[in-house]
Amino acid sequence: MSAGTDLPLRVLVVDDHPIWRDGVTRDLESAGLTVCGTAGDGAQAVRIATATRPDVVLLDLQLPDMSGVEVAARLSAIDPAPRILVLSASGERQDVLDAMTAGATGYLVKSASAAELLDGVRRVAAGDPVFTPGLAGLVLGEYRRLAGEPSGPTTPQLTDRETEILRLVAKGLTYPQIAERLVLSLRTVQNHVQNTLSKLQLHNKAQLVRYAIEQGIDE
């Protein structure tokens, strides 16, 4: 499926627990995917991702050497960047939000079933956003937080339609259900969800650039 060919998806599994890595690897391989590597920390993950060019990195946010957001940012800086599916505990909210704005496009809780995980990997690989209701709630909250701050030229805002769709995702509706309820195509719904995330990621990048310029490290 990578680049339109029939080659199996190549996945890098990053988690500091060997038991978990092995379990997930087995699940992915038995579904016909290729696990091109596993990593137990962030530095190793970036190294292996640079060398093996996976389609998708399955990323746990609790790593011993660096924060999840840092790993996500470094992975996103690889060219071409792998898609990142964050797989983490439901409790690490700010971490999750930070990793998403740093470049991840999907999020699943670790209690997701093997089938949900496979589906998530495939959808992220295809460029679709994988949102849990929890992530939609976080993204809504993030836009509200930004709205409460003194606004700059890059402060992103949700359109009414995007807000409506994010709220429906947060209330547990699937994309097909949302498409049916709002009389939209599935593709349109996915694009709207994707946009809510892209705007945050763009804003995040702009913030980083501005910070770099302010600190005089923009060369």
Add this chain to the structure above:
Amino acid sequence: MEQLWRAVAVFRVAALAYAAVLVVANHDRYARPALGWLTLGLMAAWTVAVIALCQTTSGRSRWLFALDVAIAAGAVLATLAVETSGRIDHGAPTLPAAWAAGAVLASAVAGGWRGGGVAAVVVAAADIVERGQLTEQTFNGVVLLLFAGLVGGYLVDLALRAERAVAAASRREAAVAERERLARQIHDSVLQVLALVSRRGAGAGGELGELAQLAGEQEVALRALVAAPPAEPDDQGEIDLRSLLEPLSGDRVVVSSPAQEVRLPADVAAELAAAVREALGNVTHHGGHDARAWVLLEDETDSVVVTVRDDGVGFAGDRLAQARRDGRLGVAQSIIGRMTDIGGTATIESTPGEGTEVELRVRRD
């Protein structure tokens, strides 16, 4: 507090030395020098005794300080018998001089501004009686004594309160640190195993499948438990509403909230959470066996909105009679009642086959 007692002891000894210097310098002009030496001896003995007794908490009794103040006042009045009336009229210092203030300070440390104030009034009264009239000099002394007693006592009260606040804060901090340590440990061990058991056994039938499902449920519950922020009101009596809603998540309930705190007055938050629990209970009872529910918490700055949606059987709006028979209307009215009590609103919408959606909204003032 022990430092304060040491400071009072140092003051007593220094003031005693000063009183001794005065007696040595002036004894040849006393009417009764022997009585002067005797008074100084008694003051020295009491200084030693009272410092010794103040070493321990059990020694610092109300009676000790009453006696302390009485002795200080007595020493001031003894001046009348020791000194000549001419010298007294010319403003000679009292026999104990500043030593009498030691008793006032001790009372202030032991009893706060009230204790200090009472002691200051007693010693000041003795000063005025000794002089026979309220001269400018006596007046200054009285003001200084009252000042020492009241302000000293007040500062002690403040220090005590601060000490208690610091102790409470460090207890809370220790509890939070311990909680975080436990959460890390649980995250690193138990949760991983539970999640793995749940994954490996998912889809398998029979006992294994059941075990896997149980492990999955426990994992979700445990995750919610260790991830939940502490549910305790802060100094302003406000609480993070997330701390009340997140524990409600489970196998069939997903709770979504912002990354930031959603602060509400504790009682408002409690009612809101109770309304959410009722709505969720309703899902379990009437939504159908497999109904799932999603709770969405949104902070709209001027108001807080909680939505509870389920994918159960739902009910038609014109079937209120049916709903009443099923007991659903009772729940709806209870939810609306709770929201009205806290100045909020509740809207309940349902479509047959598409579940029910309850929107709870409360304004911030």
